[in-house]
Amino acid sequence: MANIRRRILKETKSPVKTDKIGAKIKLNNLLKRAKENGTEQGPLTPIEALVTISQDEWIWQAVSKEILDTMSHRLVFHSDGGLRREILMTQNLNTAMDAASIIVELDGNCVLIETLEP
Known part of the structure; x- marks a missing residue:
């Protein structure tokens, strides 16, 4: 993750200040877009983590075959x-x-989408 590119302005400009009303409008727009995006994606299928790390304790977990069988990409x-x-x-x-x-x-690098064999 060391090569993550960030959207940082190269030129320094004075910060843009938003009042409380403007901040509420921006937050409402953000929430609306998030809800619309969530609706388009449909219901999510929870998949447990393979490893859970808590302080010095590592807990290995397995994903059920039924859930893996539903994955296509x-x-x-x-x-x-x-x-x-x-x-x-x-x-x-x-x-x-x-x-x-x-x-x-977010990153700018290549992401390959592979079809999983049935």
Whole structure:
């Protein structure tokens, strides 16, 4: 994660101040977009973490085969050094495309969407 690019202005400008009304409008717009995006994505399927780490204790967990059988696409991250790392799996192509576009926006590197074999 050391190579994450951030959206930082190269030129220093005076900060833009927002009053309470403007802040509420921006927050309402953000909440509206988040709800619309959540509705478009449909219901989420919870998948437990493979490893839970609490202080010095590591708890290994397994994902049930039934949940894995519903997954159809895998997102693979390609770093500048050519390394591959599986990021997540999704239940359909639309969700995979949405997730990949967000990852590319944040990081700028290549994300490969692979179809999982049935």
